[in-house]
Amino acid sequence: MRLLIDEYTGLESPLHRWDPRYKLVGLVTLVFAFSFVRDLRMLLAMAAVTITVYAVSRLPATFVAKRFRYPSFFLVAILLTLPFLSGESVIATWGPVAVHQEGLLAAILIATRFTCILIIGMVLLGTTPLLTNIKAMRSLGLPDIMADMALLSFRYLQEIGRDLRNMQTAMRLRGFRARRLSRRGLKVLAWLGGSLLVYSYERSESIYRAMILRGYGHAPPPKHEFQASSRDTLILVAVILVTVGFIIGDIALGHNTAALLQ
Amino acid sequence: MHIPDGILPLSVTGAGYGATAFTTWFSIRKIRQKEDPRRDVPKASLLTAAFFVASWIHIPMPPTSVHLVLNGLLGALLGYYAFPAILIGLFFQAVMFGHGGLTTLGVNAMIMGLPAIVAHYIFRLRKRGGESQRKTGVFGFLSGALAMGISVAMFVVILLTNLPAEINVISERAAIYALAIAHVPLIFIEGAIAALITVFLRRVRPGILDGV
Numbered sequence: 001m002r003l004l005i006d007e008y009t010g011l012e013s014p015l016h017r018w019d020p021r022y023k024l025v026g027l028v029t030l031v032f033a034f035s036f037v038r039d040l041r042m043l044l045a046m047a048a049v050t051i052t053v054y055a056v057s058r059l060p061a062t063f064v065a066k067r068f069r070y071p072s073f074f075l076v077a078i079l080l081t082l083p084f085l086s087g088e089s090v091i092a093t094w095g096p097v098a099v100h101q102e103g104l105l106a107a108i109l110i111a112t113r114f115t116c117i118l119i120i121g122m123v124l125l126g127t128t129p130l131l132t133n134i135k136a137m138r139s140l141g142l143p144d145i146m147a148d149m150a151l152l153s154f155r156y157l158q159e160i161g162r163d164l165r166n167m168q169t170a171m172r173l174r175g176f177r178a179r180r181l182s183r184r185g186l187k188v189l190a191w192l193g194g195s196l197l198v199y200s201y202e203r204s205e206s207i208y209r210a211m212i213l214r215g216y217g218h219a220p221p222p223k224h225e226f227q228a229s230s231r232d233t234l235i236l237v238a239v240i241l242v243t244v245g246f247i248i249g250d251i252a253l254g255h256n257t258a259a260l261l262q
Numbered sequence: 263m264h265i266p267d268g269i270l271p272l273s274v275t276g277a278g279y280g281a282t283a284f285t286t287w288f289s290i291r292k293i294r295q296k297e298d299p300r301r302d303v304p305k306a307s308l309l310t311a312a313f314f315v316a317s318w319i320h321i322p323m324p325p326t327s328v329h330l331v332l333n334g335l336l337g338a339l340l341g342y343y344a345f346p347a348i349l350i351g352l353f354f355q356a357v358m359f360g361h362g363g364l365t366t367l368g369v370n371a372m373i374m375g376l377p378a379i380v381a382h383y384i385f386r387l388r389k390r391g392g393e394s395q396r397k398t399g400v401f402g403f404l405s406g407a408l409a410m411g412i413s414v415a416m417f418v419v420i421l422l423t424n425l426p427a428e429i430n431v432i433s434e435r436a437a438i439y440a441l442a443i444a445h446v447p448l449i450f451i452e453g454a455i456a457a458l459i460t461v462f463l464r465r466v467r468p469g470i471l472d473g474v
Contacts, residue, residue, distance in 0.1 A: 005357050005358065028364065031364055031365050032272060032275065032276070032365055033272075034365075035267070035268070035270065035271065035272050035275055035365045036271070036272040067360050068360075069360075082425075085433050086425075086433075106425065109268075110268045110269050110425075111268070112268075113267065113269075114266055114267050114268025114269070114363075115268075116268075117267035117268055117364065117365055118267060118360065118363070121356070121363070121364045124364075125357050130357060143286075143290050145293060145294075145299065145300070145303060146286070146290070146346050146349070146350070148300075148303050148307070149303060149306055149307045149310060149343075149346055149347065149350055150350045150353070152303070152304060152308070152311075153307045153308070153310045153311040153314070153347075153350055153351075153354070154311075154354070156311045157311045157315065157354070160308070160311050160312050160314075160315045161315050161318075163315075164315050164316070164318065164319070178320070178321070178322045178327075179322055179324075180322055180324055181321065181322055181323055181324070181451075185322065186321070186451070186454055186455065186458065187458055189319055189321060190454075190455045190462060191458070191459075191462050192319060193319055193330070193332075193455065193459055194458075194459045194462035194463055194466065196312050196315060196316050197309060197312050197313075197316070197339070197459070197463065197470060198463070198467045198470070199312075200308040200309055200311065200312035201305060201308065201309060201312075201467060201469075201470050202467075203308055204304040204305040204307070204308040204309070205304075205305075207304045207308070208301070208304040208305070211304060216300065217298070217300040217301075
């Protein structure tokens with residue numbers, strides 16, 4: 001199964017070559033540091049680091065643009081509500097509507113943090129295939145049961161999705177149209193969901209038998225295929241230093257969105 | 263109903279990951295107490311994928327439509343596998359569609375997963391004093407509706423109390439009421455769908471209701 005997020009994992013860049021385990025640790029730590037930042041000046045540094053990381057990853061701009069379609073609704077909602085609902089210091093008025101400084105700063109803070117974390121997350125997930133990331137998580141301590149569940153669920157998502165589409169097509173061919181909320185409509189949709197569960201449950205039994213035949217549960221757990229070089233370690237150290245820099249810098253500057261204005 | 267990245271402070275996202283790590287550890291510990299813990303992994307995995315796909319089913323609510331959450335039903339059917347299943351599902355949603363976020367994965371897993379565990383315990387009560395189709399439907403409804411209700415309450419409280427902005431008390435109360443009222447129909451729909459599906463499964467494949 002090939003996902004949109006895996007589309008550019010075959011590119012060549014230092015981030016593509018970085019050991020997936022180190023990349024997970026480094027970039028996840030970095031996004032947590034981003035969520036700590038509150039100072040407006042640090043937001044600029046955050047944006048600069050994000051742009052640099054994205055540029056180094058060589059992922060095309062269209063990749064980020066496609067992934068922003070759904071989250072952009074959230075950004076618009078934040079920018080359209082907080083400046084008007086939050087705060088007391090009025091900086092502009094249009095008739096009965098007033099823009100408050102505190103709300104505007106909060107909206108800028110949330111929108112910047114959200115955008116930067118999303119882009120770094122896309123670099124993390126877009127430069128390593130999802131399956132490799134799950135294996136990297138296993139080698140970092142993700143319990144075997146969870147790793148097996150993630151790999152198996154991922155493996156069958158597309159097939160079960162196809163089952164759903166086939167069943168929906170069959171329902172439409174038989175004249176079912178869910179246009180309004182009705183008791184019968186709910187019942188039919190519930191049976192659709194129930195059928196999907198029954199199909200998957202039955203399929204799981206034959207999958208289990210096939211897995212047992214291949215030694216599932218008796219073979220030693222698979223060894224991970226990762227091998228870090230000193231270059232991987234150096235990149236990790238650099239990213240951790242940047243992370244620590246964000247935390248120390250934000251604390252030194254007051255850890256406050258309005259610090260610049262005080 | 264997923265909290266995106268950027269809103270919550272580090273203390274809350276960190277606490278969310280801590281709580282998620284503990285609940286996952288608790289769930290895995292319960293799973294490992296089974297005679298052959300790996301036996302049910304394929305069932306739990308395929309049902310996880312099926313729930314993920316079933317959440318794409320849209321219920322018409324003119325002028326719009328809503329998609330199902332199904333965390334209550336998932337808890338009722340998957341038992342202790344429910345929390346890891348929700349964590350995996352949320353991770354896939356963040357990866358595939360950008361719903362939720364990486365830093366908020368822990369908090370979102372608690373919002374969806376904790377009520378699923380509650381639903382598991384509620385659904386088990388149907389067996390007290392003998393099982394019947396009516397009781398399966400009633401406890402199915404309760405597990406679906408209550409799980410959704412608890413998730414909505416957790417979502418609203420966590421979101422509004424952690425916005426990095428001071429919202430005056432009147433606006434905050436209005437927002438809480440508005441969000442709660444907007445979700446009431448969804449709570450009933452989740453309950454109704456969970457009841458209809460559990461009754462359907464009882465007729466077609468009752469073994470699924472005994473849990474994974």
